[in-house]
Amino acid sequence: MIALTNLRVEQMERPIGLWTRHPRFSWWIDAGEETGLIQTAYELEIEHAGGAAWRTGRIESRDSVLVAVEGFSARSATAYRWRVRCWVNAATEPTAWAESSFETSLLDAEDWRARWIEPRQLPVRPDGAATFAELFSLRIDTPPEERLLPTPHLRQRFRVEEQPVRARLYATAHGIYHAEINGAPVSDEIFAPGVESYDIHLSFQTFDVTDRLAVGENVLGVVLSDGWYAGRVGILGSSRGYGETLQALWQLEVEYPGDRRETVTSDGTVVSSTDGPVRYADLAVGELYDARIAWDGWSTPDFDDTAWEPVAVVHAEQSLLPFVGEPVRRVVEVPAERIVRTPAGERVVDFGQVIAGRVRFRVRGERGSVVRLEHSEVLDQHGDFFANIVGPNKDQTDVYILRGDPEGETWEPAFTFHGFRYVRIQGFPGDANPEDFTAVVTASDLPVIGHLETSDARLNRLHENVRWSQRANFLSIPTDCPQRERYGWTGDLQVFAETAATNMSVGPFLTRWLRIVRDDQLPDGQIMNISPSPPQLDHLLDGPPPSYDDAIMLLASSAGWGDVIALAPLVLFEHFGDRRVLAENYPAMVAWTQYQIESARCGVPPRLLKASLTPAERERQRALWNNQPNFGDWLAPSTLRGPDASQMNAPRRTGEVIGSLYHGHLLDAMARIADILDRPDDRDRYAARARAARMAFAEEYIDADGVIPGGLQGPYVVALAFDFVPERKKAAVVARLIELIHEAEDHLDTGFLSVAFLLDALWENGHRDLAYTLLLQDTAPSWLYQVDRGATTMWEGWEAITPDGTVTDLSFNHYAFGCVDDWLYRRLGGLQLESPGYRESRVAPDVEGPLTGAAAHIDTPYGRLASRWSRRADGHVEMEVVVPPNTTTTIELPDGARNIDVHGAAAGPARGGRIRSGSGVVTVAYDLTTATRDPGKEAGSALTAPR
Numbered sequence: 001m002i003a004l005t006n007l008r009v010e011q012m013e014r015p016i017g018l019w020t021r022h023p024r025f026s027w028w029i030d031a032g033e034e035t036g037l038i039q040t041a042y043e044l045e046i047e048h049a050g051g052a053a054w055r056t057g058r059i060e061s062r063d064s065v066l067v068a069v070e071g072f073s074a075r076s077a078t079a080y081r082w083r084v085r086c087w088v089n090a091a092t093e094p095t096a097w098a099e100s101s102f103e104t105s106l107l108d109a110e111d112w113r114a115r116w117i118e119p120r121q122l123p124v125r126p127d128g129a130a131t132f133a134e135l136f137s138l139r140i141d142t143p144p145e146e147r148l149l150p151t152p153h154l155r156q157r158f159r160v161e162e163q164p165v166r167a168r169l170y171a172t173a174h175g176i177y178h179a180e181i182n183g184a185p186v187s188d189e190i191f192a193p194g195v196e197s198y199d200i201h202l203s204f205q206t207f208d209v210t211d212r213l214a215v216g217e218n219v220l221g222v223v224l225s226d227g228w229y230a231g232r233v234g235i236l237g238s239s240r241g242y243g244e245t246l247q248a249l250w251q252l253e254v255e256y257p258g259d260r261r262e263t264v265t266s267d268g269t270v271v272s273s274t275d276g277p278v279r280y281a282d283l284a285v286g287e288l289y290d291a292r293i294a295w296d297g298w299s300t301p302d303f304d305d306t307a308w309e310p311v312a313v314v315h316a317e318q319s320l321l322p323f324v325g326e327p328v329r330r331v332v333e334v335p336a337e338r339i340v341r342t343p344a345g346e347r348v349v350d351f352g353q354v355i356a357g358r359v360r361f362r363v364r365g366e367r368g369s370v371v372r373l374e375h376s377e378v379l380d381q382h383g384d385f386f387a388n389i390v391g392p393n394k395d396q397t398d399v400y401i402l403r404g405d406p407e408g409e410t411w412e413p414a415f416t417f418h419g420f421r422y423v424r425i426q427g428f429p430g431d432a433n434p435e436d437f438t439a440v441v442t443a444s445d446l447p448v449i450g451h452l453e454t455s456d457a458r459l460n461r462l463h464e465n466v467r468w469s470q471r472a473n474f475l476s477i478p479t480d481c482p483q484r485e486r487y488g489w490t491g492d493l494q495v496f497a498e499t500a501a502t503n504m505s506v507g508p509f510l511t512r513w514l515r516i517v518r519d520d521q522l523p524d525g526q527i528m529n530i531s532p533s534p535p536q537l538d539h540l541l542d543g544p545p546p547s548y549d550d551a552i553m554l555l556a557s558s559a560g561w562g563d564v565i566a567l568a569p570l571v572l573f574e575h576f577g578d579r580r581v582l583a584e585n586y587p588a589m590v591a592w593t594q595y596q597i598e599s600a601r602c603g604v605p606p607r608l609l610k611a612s613l614t615p616a617e618r619e620r621q622r623a624l625w626n627n628q629p630n631f632g633d634w635l636a637p638s639t640l641r642g643p644d645a646s647q648m649n650a651p652r653r654t655g656e657v658i659g660s661l662y663h664g665h666l667l668d669a670m671a672r673i674a675d676i677l678d679r680p681d682d683r684d685r686y687a688a689r690a691r692a693a694r695m696a697f698a699e700e701y702i703d704a705d706g707v708i709p710g711g712l713q714g715p716y717v718v719a720l721a722f723d724f725v726p727e728r729k730k731a732a733v734v735a736r737l738i739e740l741i742h743e744a745e746d747h748l749d750t751g752f753l754s755v756a757f758l759l760d761a762l763w764e765n766g767h768r769d770l771a772y773t774l775l776l777q778d779t780a781p782s783w784l785y786q787v788d789r790g791a792t793t794m795w796e797g798w799e800a801i802t803p804d805g806t807v808t809d810l811s812f813n814h815y816a817f818g819c820v821d822d823w824l825y826r827r828l829g830g831l832q833l834e835s836p837g838y839r840e841s842r843v844a845p846d847v848e849g850p851l852t853g854a855a856a857h858i859d860t861p862y863g864r865l866a867s868r869w870s871r872r873a874d875g876h877v878e879m880e881v882v883v884p885p886n887t888t889t890t891i892e893l894p895d896g897a898r899n900i901d902v903h904g905a906a907a908g909p910a911r912g913g914r915i916r917s918g919s920g921v922v923t924v925a926y927d928l929t930t931a932t933r934d935p936g937k938e939a940g941s942a943l944t945a946p947r
Contacts, residue, residue: 001032002029002030002031002032002034002037002088002095003029003030003032003095003096003098004027004028004029004030004084004085004086004095004096004098005027005028005029005030005098006026006027006028006863007025007026007027007082007084007098007099007100008025008026008027008100009023009024009025009026009082009100009102010023010024010066010508011026011066011505011507011508011576011578011861012325012326012508013100014100014101014102015102015103016079016102016103016105016168016206016208017103017104017105017205017206017322017323018074018102018103018104018105018322019104019105019107019321019322019323019324020074020104020107021073021074021075021104021107022068022072022073022074023069023074023102024066024067024068024580025044025066025067025069025082025084026064026065026066026067026861027064027084027086027098028064028862028863028884028885029064029086029088029095029862029863029884029885029886030885031885031919031920034088034885034920035918035919035920035921036089036918036919036920037088037089037885037886037918037919038062038088038089038885038886038918038919039061039062039063039064039086039087039088039885039886040060040062040086040087040088040089040090040091041058041059041060041061041086041087041094042056042058042059042061042063042064042067042084042085042086042087043055043056043057043058043059043084043085043086043094044056044059044067044069044082044083044084045082045083045084046069046072046080046081046082047080047081047082048075048078048079048080048081049079053072053080054069054071054072056069056070058087062886064086064862064886065576065577065837065839065861065862066576066577066578066579066580066861074104074107075104075107076104076105076106076107076108076111077103077104077105077106077107077111077168077253078103078104079101079102079103079166080101080102080103080104081099081100081101082099082100082101082102083097083098083099083100084097084098085097085098088885103206105170105204105206105322105323106170106204106206106251106320106322107322109320112170112249112251112320113251113263113265114170114249114250114251114265114266114267115249115265115266115267115268115313115314116247116248116249116266116313116314116315116316116318117154117247117248117249117266117267117268117270117311117312117313117314118245118246118247118311118312118313118314119152119153119154119224119246119248119270119272119273119274119309119311119312120152120272120274120309120311120312121149121152121245121246121272121274122149123244123245124149124226124230124231124239124240124243124244124245124246125147125149125239126238126239126240127140127147127232127237127238127239127240127392127393128140128232128236128237128238128239128392128393128536129236129237129238129391129392130236130238130536131236131539132236132552132554134236135235135236135391135392138392140392140393144280144282144285144286144288144395144397145279145280145288148226148280148281148282148285148288149226149274149280150274150275150276150278150279150280151223151224151225151274151276151278151280151281151415152223152224152246152272152273152274153221153222153223153272153273153274153276153295153298154221154222154223154224154248154270154271154272154311155219155220155221155270155271155272155298155299155303155305155308156219156220156221156264156266156269156270156271157217157218157219157269157301158217158218158219158220158252158264159216159217159218160213160214160215160216160218160254161215161256162215162256162257163213163215164210164213164254164255164256165210165255165256165257166210166254166255167208167209167210167212167213167252167253167254167255168206168207168208168209168252168253169181169186169206169207169209169220169250169251169252169253170204170205170206170207170250170251170252170253171192171193171204171205171207171222171248171249171250171251172192172193172202172203172204172205172248172249172250172320173192173193173222173224173227173229173246173247173248173249174198174202174229174230174242174243174245174246174247174248174316174318175224175225175226175227175229175230175246175247175248176191176192176193176224176225176226176227176228176229176283176415177192177193177222177223177224177225177248178190178192178222178223178225178414178415179192179207179220179221179222179250180220180221180222180299181209181212181213181218181219181220181221181299182212182213182214182218182219182299182300182301183297183299183300184212186207186209186212187205187207187208187327188329188330189205189207189327189328189329190327190328190329190330190414190442191227191328191415191417191442191475191476192205192323192327192328193205193323194323194327194328194476194477195228195476195477195488195516195532196228196516196532197516197519197520197531197532197533198228198229198242198243198318199242199535200319200519200520201319201320201321201515201516201519202318202319202320202321203320203321203322203323203324203512204249204320204321204322204323205323205327206322206323209252213254216301217301218301219299219300219301219303220250220252220264220299221298221299222248222250223276223278223414223415224246224247224248225246225278225281225282225414225415226239226246226281226282226283227283227415228241228242228283228532229241229242229243229246230242230243230244230245230246231282231283231284232282232283232284232285232392232393233283233284233486233534234485234486234487234534234536234537235391235484235485235487236391236392236536236537237284237391237392237393237394238392238393238536239393241534241535241536242535247314247316248266249266249316249320250265250266251263251264251265251266252264252265267313268310268311268313270310270311271305271308271309271310271311272308272309272310272311273305273307273308273309275293275307276293276295276298277289277290277291277292277293277295278414278415281413281414281415281416282393282415282416283415283416283417283486284393284394284395284396284416284483284486285393285395285396285397285416286395286396286397286398286399286413286416286418287398287399287413287414287415287416288398288399288400288401289398289399289400289401289411289413290401291400291401291402291403291409291411292367292368292401292402292403292404294403321515323512324508324511324512324515325444325508325509325511325512326444326445326446326447326508326509327444327445328442328443328444328445328475328476329442329443329444329445330357330440330441330442331441331442331443331445331471332355332440332441332471333438333439333440333441334351334352334353334355334438334439334440334441335351335434335435335437335438335439336349336350336351336434336435336436336437336438336439337350337351337352337434338350338352338434339432339433339434339437340383342379342383342384342385343382343383343384344384344385346384346385346424346426347424347425347426347428347432348379348385348422348423348424348425349422349423349425349432349434349437350421350422351420351421351422351423351437351439352421352792353421353439353468353792354377354419354420354421354468354472354791354792354793354812354813355419355420355421355439355441355468355471355472356417356418356419356441356442356443356471356472356473356475356482356483356813357417357418357420357439357440357441357442357443358398358412358413358416358417358418358439358440358442359373359375359398359412359413359423359437359438359439359440360410360411360412360437360438360440361373361410361411361412361436361437361438362408362409362410362436363400363402363408363409363410363411363428363429363436364405364406364407364408364409364429364430365402365404365428365429365430366402366404366429367402367403367404368401368402368404369401369402369404369427369429370399370400370401370402370427371399371400371401371402371425371426371427371428371429372397372398372399372424372425372426372427373397373398373399373400373423373424373425374387374395374396374397374423374424374426375396375397375398375418375419375420375422375423376388376389376396376420376421376422376423376424377389377419377420377421377422377483377793377811377812377813378421378422378801378807378812379422379807380807381805381806381807385422385424386807387809388807388808388809388810388811388812389419389483389484389809389811390484390809391484394483394484396418396419396420396483398413398416398418402429412440417442417475417482418482418483419472419481419482419483419484419811419812419813420439420483421792421812423437441471441472442475443471443472443474443475444474444475444476444509446471446474446504446505446506446509447504447505447859448467448503448504449502449503449504449505449858449859449860450502450503450504450825450856450857450858450859451856451857452821452824452825452828452829452854452855452856453854453855453856454824454828454851454853454854454855455851455852455853455854455870456776456850456851458776458778458784458787458788459775459784459824459828459851461787461791462783462784462786462787462820462821462824463821463824464792465786465787465791465792465793465794465818466499466503466794466815466818466820466821467503467821468792468793468813469793469794469813469814469815469818470496470499470500470503470504470815470818472793472813472815473813473814473815474500474504474506474509477513477516477531477532478492478493478496478500478509478510478513480492480811480814480816481796481811481813481814482813483811483813484811487530487534488513488516488517488530488531488532489529489530489561490517490527490528490529490530490531490561490562490564490565491529491558491560491561491564491631491634491752491753491816492752492814492815492816493510493513493564493568494560494561494563494564494567494568495560495752495753495755495756495816495819496756496815496816496818496819497510497564497567497568497571498571498575498756498819498822499815499818499819499820499821499822501571501572501574501575501576502575502821502822502825502858503821505576505859506572507572507575507576507578507581510568510572511572511578511581511584513531514565514568514569514581514584514585515584516531516532517531517564517565517588518565518585518588519531519532520532520533521565521588521591521592522541522556522557524595525591525592525593525594525595526556526557526562526592526595527557527561527562527563527564527565527588527592528556528557528562529555529556529557529558529561529562540554540555540556541556546629547606547629548606548629548648548651548652548655550648551648552647552648553629553631553648553651555629555630555631558629558630558631559596559625559628559630559631559655559658559659559662559663560630560631560658560662560752560753561630561631562592563592563662563665563666563669565585565588565589565592566585566589566592566593566666566669566670566673567666567669569581569582569584569585569589569673570582570669570672570673573676573836574833574836575833575836575837575838576836576837576861577836577837577839577861579676579677582673582676582677583677586673586677589670589673590670590682592666593666593667593670593686596625596663596666597625597689599625599627599628600621600622600623600624600625600626600627600663601622602627603627603628604618604621604626604627605621605626605627605656606627607656608621620696620699620700621696621700623689623692623693623695623696624659624660624663624693624696624697624700625659625660625662625663626656626657626659626660628659629651629655630651630655630658630659631650631651631655631752631753632650632651632652632653632654632655632657632658632659632714632751632753633650633654633658633710633712633714633715633718633750633751633752633753633754634647634650634651634751634752634753635647635650635751635752635797636649636650636654636712636713636714636749636750636751636754637747637748637749637750637751637780637781637798637799638712638744638749639653639712639751640797650712650714650751653709653710653711653712654710654712654714654715654751656709657701657708657709657710657715657719658714658715658718658753660693660696660697660700660701661697661715661718661719661722661724662718662753663693664690664693664694664697664722664724665722667686667687667689667690667693668686668687668690668722670682670686671683671684671686671687671690674686693724694723694724694726697719697724698724698725698726698729701715701719702719702725702726702729702733704732705732705736706729706731706732706733706734706735706736707736708733708736711740712740712749712750712751713737713740713741713744713748713749713750713754713758714749714750714751714753714754714755715754716733716734716736716737716740716761717737717750717754717757717758717761718753718754718757719733720733720734720737720757720761720764720765721754721757721760721761730765734765734766734767737761737762738767738770741770741774746770746773746774746777747774747777747779747780747781747782748774748777748781748782749781752816755817755819755820756819756820756822758771758774759771759774759775759820759823759827760823762774763827768846768849772849772850775820776850779803780798780799780802780803781798781799782798783817783820785798785799786798786800789801791812793812793813794813794814794815794816794817794818795810795811795812795813795814795817796810796811796812796813796814797810798817800812825856825858827845827846828845828846828851828854828856829845829854829855829856829867830843830844830845830846830854830856830867830869831843831856831857831858831865831866831867832844834890837860837861837862838858838860838861838862838865838884838887839862839886839887839888840887840888840889840890841860841865841883841887841888841889841890842889842890842891842892843865843867843881843889843890843891843892844891844892845867845869845879847869847871847877847879847894847928848894848896848928852870852871852872853868853869853870853871854867854868854869855867855868855869857882860884860887862884862885862886862887863884863885863886863887863919864882864884865882865883865884865887865889866880866881866882867879867880867881867882868880868881871928874927875927875928875929876925876926876927876928877897877924877925877926877927877928878923878924878925879891879923879924879925880921880922880923880924881917881921881922881923881924882920882921882922883917883918883919883920883921883922884919885919886919887918887919888916888917888918888919889916889917890914890915890916890917891914891915891917891922891924892913892914893913893914893915893924893926894913894928895913896928896929897913897926897927897928898926898927898928898929899926899927900924900925900926901924901925901926902915902922902923902924903922903923903924
């Protein structure tokens with residue numbers, strides 16, 4: 001029986017607090033045993049408590065993803081029910097109705113009646129480094145308990161005269177907040193309101209608290225902590241980024257039978273105290289909890305608050321927006337694997353997995369005993385605890401003072417998280433057992449939609465490492481690492497976006513972050529390298545112009561980094577069919593592109609400043625954005641080795657070329673986006689400049705022998721990937737790239753902006769075997785070197801643990817180099833996107849390479865697309881493909897396929913190595929009459945994972 005399932009509004013299931021008046025609706029078609037289903041029409045109805053709000057009638061359309069309802073405008077703070085049914089193929093009768101719901105948040109500034117309140121508190125003290133120069137010399141000797149402040153607790157009493165039918169709490173803070181009603185948390189969300197550019201916009205949350213209220217007296221309690229607003233975040237570890245005092249705002253809307261309403265707001269009736277058990281809390285430093293302070297039930301009516309002080313009502317110029325996307329939650333629990341006694345004699349808990357989160361533990365001991373938990377991602381080469389995250393206020397240490405309960409006590413910090421696998425425990429009474437410790441993973445609660453498994457266990461571990469790093473760094477915003485900087489580096493996300501959108505449902509999450517990126521955009525169009533752009537780094541805009549001669553080049557924006565404003569929305573359109581995200585970001589991407597165009601027109605690279613250029617040469621330079629310093633192919637491995645090793649080597653050697661290539665790539669993307677948005681004049685203008693950039697690049701940077709300046713693999717890879725190499729020069733350029741790879745003893749030497757394209761550049765230019773050689777390389781630098789060294793996440797540097805075993809102080813949780821996961825899905829699993837949202841797909845796994853099997857699936861906006869294949873030693877291949885309803889796919893078979901046997905939902909016999917298929921399960925079996933490309937190096941055994 002055909003039915004509609006997985007009903008979503010703005011890509012979320014039954015959202016409350018929806019942020020838009022114009023929601024879009026999506027659904028899956030459950031085909032049952034039917035095959036080849038295509039939706040031909042749908043009907044959608046929306047209603048609220050007052051009755052029907054909108055009926056579309058029958059709409060002749062195949063659309064089932066992010067369907068807008070023309071003419072419908074949702075009301076603020078309103079609950080809606082909606083239902084949908086559809087017609088498929090030639091059916092005259094529709095499916096049964098499928099029903100769901102959504103609820104809007106406060107959508108108008110006039111909806112807010114609450115006042116900002118400020119509890120009695122000391123101002124957050126200035127702390128951390130003020131500049132990068134101070135970063136490397138600053139020593140902080142004062143312990144945290146003498147510098148950090150206790151968390152303010154706030155209470156508001158109110159009465160409820162009868163049982164409400166509906167109650168919603170809208171809340172936010174300057175700082176992070178935790179809210180309770182009558183002793184129970186209002187939700188499982190943590191770290192609200194999340195990371196923001198607070199000086200521009202601030203998100204607020206919507207909580208359903210109907211079941212939290214009781215007839216009679218009630219108490220709303222809120223705890224505030226420094227968080228991202230005033231805490232010691234970022235590489236400088238400096239405090240007071242947006243303010244020095246914590247504030248809160250809330251509005252409780254209560255509805256009673258008979259449509260009677262009552263509103264409770266933050267105001268002067270609230271009282272506060274800083275005498276509670278949380279003596280300090282900081283996202284990076286850690287948390288100190290004194291359990292001797294008996295505040296159980298502090299947010300209940302019976303708690304004695306007579307000593308608490310009234311708050312101040314304050315004025316705050318703050319633009320408020322409903323929170324977009326999934327909240328941060330505790331998403332996974334990881335039990336401790338073992339407790340080791342290190343050679344130094346210390347007790348260290350090993351959780352077996354690097355995560356972002358904190359530890360919950362059980363302990364029993366004397367009152368006043370102090371337990372310290374220090375967190376790190378790695379042990380040193382001797383097996384001792386090693387603090388790999390260094391810098392001001394990077395303590396990553398939690399402290400618990402026991403109350404002395406003879407039955408034992410359990411604690412988990414509430415206002416901090418750390419990057420760690422290992423925890424050094426000090427002061428723990430008696431024996432410590434693994435079952436006493438649990439690592440709690442904190443992350444934005446994004447649905448996992450992709451999975452991959454191959455016949456090579458090392459590649460499976462690599463895939464898992466990528467997902468773990470994505471989970472750890474997708475916390476409110478996409479960050480570079482979850483311990484040292486926690487910055488929203490735009491370049492990291494730009495190179496990782498394809499993988500991110502394949503592994504997880506990141507649409508609303510990245511939509512919100514892109515709004516923050518727009519908030520931070522400079523008036524001249526520059527997109528910042530970091531977003532939110534912390535005020536602590538504002539000095540970068542006031543200093544002298546950056547130069548490749550700088551020891552540390554401090555840039556506000558850069559080629560390949562700022563391009564995220566166009567490339568990430570394009571990825572969201574491709575993977576999730578979201579056209580609106582393109583439109584929302586289009587003005588910002590136009591401004592960024594125009595900034596590059598104007599910059600290119602007005603300048604030349606430093607090497608040509610004194611040159612006498614002909615008119616033709618000057619015109620060529622105007623088509624190349626090569627005059628402003630940029631990070632180039634950042635962190636290319638060879639530039640970090642030897643006596644002259646420096647992070648600046650890659651920018652100096654590749655910046656000019658990479659800037660020109662990414663400028664052209666951005667123009668290509670803009671032409672495509674303009675076409676999607678029906679802007680033909682913009683499309684033609686960007687396409688014409690892209691053609692000029694290609695011609696200029698080939699003339700300026702590719703000589704007759706195919707040599708591109710810089711002497712590194714990255715520029716060759718990017719030039720090939722972006723189609724900047726004329727056909728007449730392609731063979732020479734490819735040959736030179738192959739030479740560079742062989743000179744590196746068949747190792748990659750690609751940095752941030754090229755590594756994502758490395759394997760495809762080889763694959764598509766006739767060097768598939770070499771692509772596999774690099775993928776399966778197990779000595780540094782390589783992906784599997786990390787795996788063989790025991791990595792459980794992606795590393796910041798290819799040799800974060802050097803070949804001689806030395807452990808460096810780099811981050812062991814950076815997702816950027818995990819962009820290879822996208823290649824694994826496409827080439828090994830075979831799942832390839834052909835049209836937005838996978839409405840059209842291609843399944844083309846490489847069955848002739850060193851692997852003997854793979855399985856992959858992606859939960860697309862239409863349903864699950866999956867493939868599974870295995871190859872026997874005699875060359876017999878069996879494949880199963882699952883195609884979701886309302887989509888079609890093309891299954892590509894290798895040229896050597898013979899004796900082809902097709903069953904299931906295939907549209908017809910294989911012709912030219914291709915099978916066109918509609919929805920359903922397609923099974924294909926065939927024999928390979930040609931030998932595999934590398935039969936002596938088969939990776940692993942046949943796939944045995946369960947279906």
